[in-house]
Amino acid sequence: ATSHSFFSSLPDTDPSRGPHFTGCRSREQETFRCWWSAGTFQNLTEPGALRVFYQTKNALSEWQECPDYTRTVENECYFNKTYTQIWTSYCVQLRSVPQNITYDEACFTVENIVHPDPPIGLNWTLLNVSRSGLHFDVLVRWAPPPSADVQMGWMSLVYQVHYRVRNASHWEMLDLETGTQQSIYGLYTDKEYEVRVRCKMQAFDNFGEFSNSIIVHVAQIPSKESMFPTTLVLIFGVIGVVILLVLLIFSQQQRLMVIFLPPIPAPKIKGIDPELLKNGKLDQLHSLLSSQDMYKPDFYHEDPWVEFIQLDLDDPAEKNESSDTQHLLGLSRSGSSHFLNFKSDNDSGRASCYDPEIPNPKDLASLLPGHSGRGDNHPLVSRSSSSIPDLGVQKTSGVEETPIQTQPAVPSWVNMDFYAQVSDFTPAGGVVLSPGQLNSSPVKKKGEGNEKKIQFQLLSDGAYTSENTARLLSAGVPPSPGPEQGYQAFPTQAVEGNLWNGEYLVSANDSQTPCLVPEAPPAPILPPVSDYTVVQEVDAQHSLLLNPPSSQPAICPHSPNKHLPVIPTMPMGYLTPDLLGNLNP
Amino acid sequence: FGLSLPAVAVLLVALLCLDPHCRVGSAPICAHGPSGCHIPSLADLFDRVIQHSARMHSLSNDLHSEFEQYFLPSKNHIGKIYRKCHTSNILTPNGKDNAQKLAREELTEVILKLLMAWRDPLFQLHQSMAHQQDFNSFSSNKALEMGDMAHELRKGVEKVAEKMRVLGMLGNSVTGLSAAEAMLPLSDSGEAMSDYELLYCFRRDSNKVQNYLKILKCRIVPEHDC
Numbered sequence: 001a002t003s004h005s006f007f008s009s010l011p012d013t014d015p016s017r018g019p020h021f022t023g024c025r026s027r028e029q030e031t032f033r034c035w036w037s038a039g040t041f042q043n044l045t046e047p048g049a050l051r052v053f054y055q056t057k058n059a060l061s062e063w064q065e066c067p068d069y070t071r072t073v074e075n076e077c078y079f080n081k082t083y084t085q086i087w088t089s090y091c092v093q094l095r096s097v098p099q100n101i102t103y104d105e106a107c108f109t110v111e112n113i114v115h116p117d118p119p120i121g122l123n124w125t126l127l128n129v130s131r132s133g134l135h136f137d138v139l140v141r142w143a144p145p146p147s148a149d150v151q152m153g154w155m156s157l158v159y160q161v162h163y164r165v166r167n168a169s170h171w172e173m174l175d176l177e178t179g180t181q182q183s184i185y186g187l188y189t190d191k192e193y194e195v196r197v198r199c200k201m202q203a204f205d206n207f208g209e210f211s212n213s214i215i216v217h218v219a220q221i222p223s224k225e226s227m228f229p230t231t232l233v234l235i236f237g238v239i240g241v242v243i244l245l246v247l248l249i250f251s252q253q254q255r256l257m258v259i260f261l262p263p264i265p266a267p268k269i270k271g272i273d274p275e276l277l278k279n280g281k282l283d284q285l286h287s288l289l290s291s292q293d294m295y296k297p298d299f300y301h302e303d304p305w306v307e308f309i310q311l312d313l314d315d316p317a318e319k320n321e322s323s324d325t326q327h328l329l330g331l332s333r334s335g336s337s338h339f340l341n342f343k344s345d346n347d348s349g350r351a352s353c354y355d356p357e358i359p360n361p362k363d364l365a366s367l368l369p370g371h372s373g374r375g376d377n378h379p380l381v382s383r384s385s386s387s388i389p390d391l392g393v394q395k396t397s398g399v400e401e402t403p404i405q406t407q408p409a410v411p412s413w414v415n416m417d418f419y420a421q422v423s424d425f426t427p428a429g430g431v432v433l434s435p436g437q438l439n440s441s442p443v444k445k446k447g448e449g450n451e452k453k454i455q456f457q458l459l460s461d462g463a464y465t466s467e468n469t470a471r472l473l474s475a476g477v478p479p480s481p482g483p484e485q486g487y488q489a490f491p492t493q494a495v496e497g498n499l500w501n502g503e504y505l506v507s508a509n510d511s512q513t514p515c516l517v518p519e520a521p522p523a524p525i526l527p528p529v530s531d532y533t534v535v536q537e538v539d540a541q542h543s544l545l546l547n548p549p550s551s552q553p554a555i556c557p558h559s560p561n562k563h564l565p566v567i568p569t570m571p572m573g574y575l576t577p578d579l580l581g582n583l584n585p
Numbered sequence: 586f587g588l589s590l591p592a593v594a595v596l597l598v599a600l601l602c603l604d605p606h607c608r609v610g611s612a613p614i615c616a617h618g619p620s621g622c623h624i625p626s627l628a629d630l631f632d633r634v635i636q637h638s639a640r641m642h643s644l645s646n647d648l649h650s651e652f653e654q655y656f657l658p659s660k661n662h663i664g665k666i667y668r669k670c671h672t673s674n675i676l677t678p679n680g681k682d683n684a685q686k687l688a689r690e691e692l693t694e695v696i697l698k699l700l701m702a703w704r705d706p707l708f709q710l711h712q713s714m715a716h717q718q719d720f721n722s723f724s725s726n727k728a729l730e731m732g733d734m735a736h737e738l739r740k741g742v743e744k745v746a747e748k749m750r751v752l753g754m755l756g757n758s759v760t761g762l763s764a765a766e767a768m769l770p771l772s773d774s775g776e777a778m779s780d781y782e783l784l785y786c787f788r789r790d791s792n793k794v795q796n797y798l799k800i801l802k803c804r805i806v807p808e809h810d811c
Contacts, residue, residue, distance in 0.1 A: 030681060085679035086796075087789050111792060152811050153799035154681050156639065202639065203646040203792075 016040060019050055019094055019103035022075075026114045027208075028147040029155055029201075031084050033070070034077045036094050036104070044096060051097055052077045057089035057107075086110050116157055116199050116208040117145035119180075124195065124216050127183060133221045136189055141181040142197050142211065157199045160207070166192040166215065178202070189220040627748055631802040634741045638798055641734040642791040648727050649784045670786030671778065672702050677793055684800045690755050693746050696797050699790050700739040707732035710783050717780075731787075738794070754805055 018039045026032035034052060038044045052066040066077035077092075091107040119142040127137035140161060148155040161182050162171040174182060187193055193216040200207045249256065423434030536545045625633070675698050678684035684692065711728040749755045778786070803811035 081680065081682060086681075087677070087793055088679055109789070111789075149681070152681075152803045153635070154796060203643040205650075 019044055019096070021092065021094060021104050021106050024092065024106065024108060024113050026084070026110050027117050028149065029086060029111060029114045030081050030149075032079050032110055032113060034066075034079075034092055035073075036075050036077075038075075047074075049096060050075075050103070051095055052092055053095055054079075054090055054092045056085060057091065058085075063093070084110060111201075111204065113206070114155075114201055114204065115206045116155065116201060117147045118209045118211040119144055119159060119197050119199055120146065120211065122195070122197055122211050122214050124214060126218060129189065129218065129221070134189055136187055136218045137183060137185045138187065138216055139181060139183050140195055140197070140214075143180060145199070145208070156202045158202050159197055159199045161195065161197045162210070163187075163193050163195040163216070166194050184216075187216065187218075189218050192217045627745070627752065628802075628806045628808075630741075630745050630748060631798070631806060634738065634745055635795065635798050635802060637734065637738050637741060638791065638795040641731060641738060642788070642795050644727055644731050644734065645784065645788040645791045648724060648731065649788045651724055652781050652784050670782075670789070671706065672699060672786065672790055675699060675702065678797075681796075681800070684797055685804070689749075689801065689804060692797055692801050693742070693749070693755065696742055696794055696801070697739065697746070699794055700735055700742065703735050703787060703790065704732075704739070706778075706783055707735055707787070710780060710787075713780055735791075742798070749805065 016039070018041055020037060020039060022035045022037050024032055024034040036050060036052065038050060044050050047069075052069075053063045054066065055061055055063050066079075067083045068078040068080065070076040070078050087109060089107060089109050091105060093102050094104040095102050121143040122140065123142075124138045124140045127139050129136040142159070144150045144157055148157060150157060156178075158176045158178050159180070159182075160176055161174045161184070163174075163184055164171045174184070184193075184195070194213040195216055196210045196213040198207050198210045420433035422431045424432045426432060538544055675695065677695055677699070678687050678692075687695075707728070711725060711732055714728045715725040746755065
């Protein structure tokens with residue numbers, strides 16, 4: 001309630017005060033009344049001792065006396081229609097005229113002191129009773145107070161219904177209702193309810209008095225379906241138990257399986273602990289395995305090298321025409337755009353893209369001859385030196401410095417076969433493959449600079465070296481770049497154009513270009529390289545001493561008419577089993 | 586001067602369109618028949634307008650109550666201070682009987698005058714409330730909404746008056762709206778009224794407008810022993 005209606009809403013009957021107004025109210029916004037009290041001044045209780053004067057704050061401000069002192073009611077001043085002006089400020093004063101004292105004053109506007117009369121004709125009808133017979137709904141109706149002119153709309157009323165269980169202390173309140181009826185839901189059948197209603201003007205705050213209460217009561221009807229809930233409970237209980245059982249079985253499934261279906265014992269290898277196999281060190285494993293009869297001699301009949309490299313060749317024709325080493329290093333001749341021609345094998349387990357595996361440039365670099373000391377991780381050969389028992393390659397530093405095979409220019413790549421030979425070991429234990437062996441003796445000594453630096457550019461996209469560089473490298477054939485030159489970045493401007501669309505350059509210097517170009521006349525410049533070296537002997541440290549192979553005719557593997565056997569020196573290059581048998585401790 | 590063909594064509598079109606019959610305007614959809622088209626009757630129009638005024642008054646009451654929470658005037662403070670609203674100059678019937686005795690045209694005119702007088706002050710109120718930090722955005726939005734509603738209500742009442750005139754219910758003595766000018770909300774001393782005073786006055790005036798409309802409807806559209 002806002003303060004502009006304070007005056008009428010607080011029946012101020014405090015007797016300890018002096019004479020004061022106790023309130024002014026209007027019932028229908030057409031007339032109003034004011035009441036006062038003499039308070040503690042008992043000598044002023046005679047009628048006429050205190051008088052009310054009012055003033056309407058209009059243009060004429062003049063104090064006038066109360067137009068009508070109600071005869072029937074004590075201390076009441078009644079303003080009828082003539083004297084009531086709505087939307088006008090009134091001020092009333094309580095004066096004692098003989099003494100000319102103003103005991104109290106109050107100001108208001110009539111529309112703010114309107115308290116409507118209570119609605120009439122409150123009644124109720126039963127809407128429905130719930131199935132269980134425990135609850136019921138009623139519809140409560142009433143009529144607006146007769147004093148309020150609602151037909152014309154001079155007063156627009158809103159109503160508020162209260163109800164409570166009979167003789168309870170707390171009334172339930174429903175929302176304001178503009179109509180003259182409202183439903184009450186959820187009442188209990190065995191209880192008696194009291195319902196009453198009051199109203200106020202819309203958009204004003206003063207409620208009128210409550211109407212008389214009515215009693216609402218519905219007797220409880222014994223339900224015929226009292227058994228119904230019991231059976232329902234039983235059914236739900238059974239279902240719940242079944243669900244619990246199922247859940248129990250599923251949660252304990254493993255244990256039950258073990259109980260009912262005992263597992264078959266797993267096979268074991270005598271003397272070998274499976275855990276050690278999983279977690280043990282390689283030395284232990286090595287000793288362990290070698291103590292077993294695992295290494296049968298016939299195991300070595302298969303070529304161990306085969307296990308490491310898995311390459312599929314789509315074309316049998318291709319296979320015939322180019323050596324495996326070329327495939328290994330990806331030098332294809334017929335317009336393939338991939339330098340490293342790892343043809344995709346569908347069951348290789350790689351990603352679904354066709355793109356072949358692209359080894360790191362570092363790895364590539366390390367593949368190339370003379371690249372010692374770098375690239376510990378070769379994709380082709382496993383890293384650990386101890387994983388290949390008893391196949392130690394000579395690890396002397398001398399080998400690193402001066403590779404056994406000379407480091408020819410790139411074209412020697414061309415002659416690389418399917419299998420690559422280990423040329424030396426890096427200090428870190430990696431294996432360096434050599435593309436093959438040349439006839440020429442190892443020329444390069446460490447530290448010797450070569451004017452004609454063959455520079456390789458490994459393109460940033462990793463695996464591919466452009467044909468240009470290969471060509472130029474081939475052009476720069478002369479003897480050998482040092483191993484330390486390794487592979488420096490190739491200046492792009494030296495490359496003629498960009499052939500990197502997969503085409504091969506038909507070079508003017510046909511004589512220089514070896515087998516890169518299919519159309520080029522096959523002019524092998526370099527002698528072919530043998531891929532395998534005969535193991536000469538095994539020294540005390542279980543290292544293999546290799547000897548250079550015999551020279552071979554220079555055959556360009558790309559020459560369409562020539563055919564280079566895939567593994568020319570097979571019998572010579574392999575470690576025969578009986579040789580290996582000598583290595584067994 | 587030689588006129589090219591396109592220019593001539595343009596001129597012809599322009600000339601044609603000067604013809605009033607050629608003028609393109611918006612025609613009401615229901616112009617050609619009552620079937621399937623509901624033209625609101627005068628009673629409906631009155632109902633809508635009265636409903637609108639009730640909402641406006643309710644809004645003004647809410648805003649006024651919010652204001653009182655901030656200012657918390659003392660018990661007797663409200664009544665004692667006599668607020669002269671800027672619309673006090675407009676003669677308005679101060680009771681039901683007086684309003685019923687007033688002629689329809691005058692009553693309509695009073696309504697329109699009141700609404701017109703509040704056009705600018707409501708806008709000013711919204712501006713003032715929006716700038717102050719005391720009020721949250723709800724209050725200033727309510728003030729804006731209130732101003733819009735007053736504007737719409739005025740338009741609505743003008744339409745109703747137009748319809749009444751067409752139906753012959755109003756004489757031609759409604760000089761109307763030209764006489765109703767927008768007033769500046771100034772108090773007696775000439776100072777601008779505060780927001781609280783504006784709200785107090787508008788609350789009172791919106792209640793007046795609502796009741797006048799109801800009385801007018803009852804007289805124009807007789808129903809329910811009005």
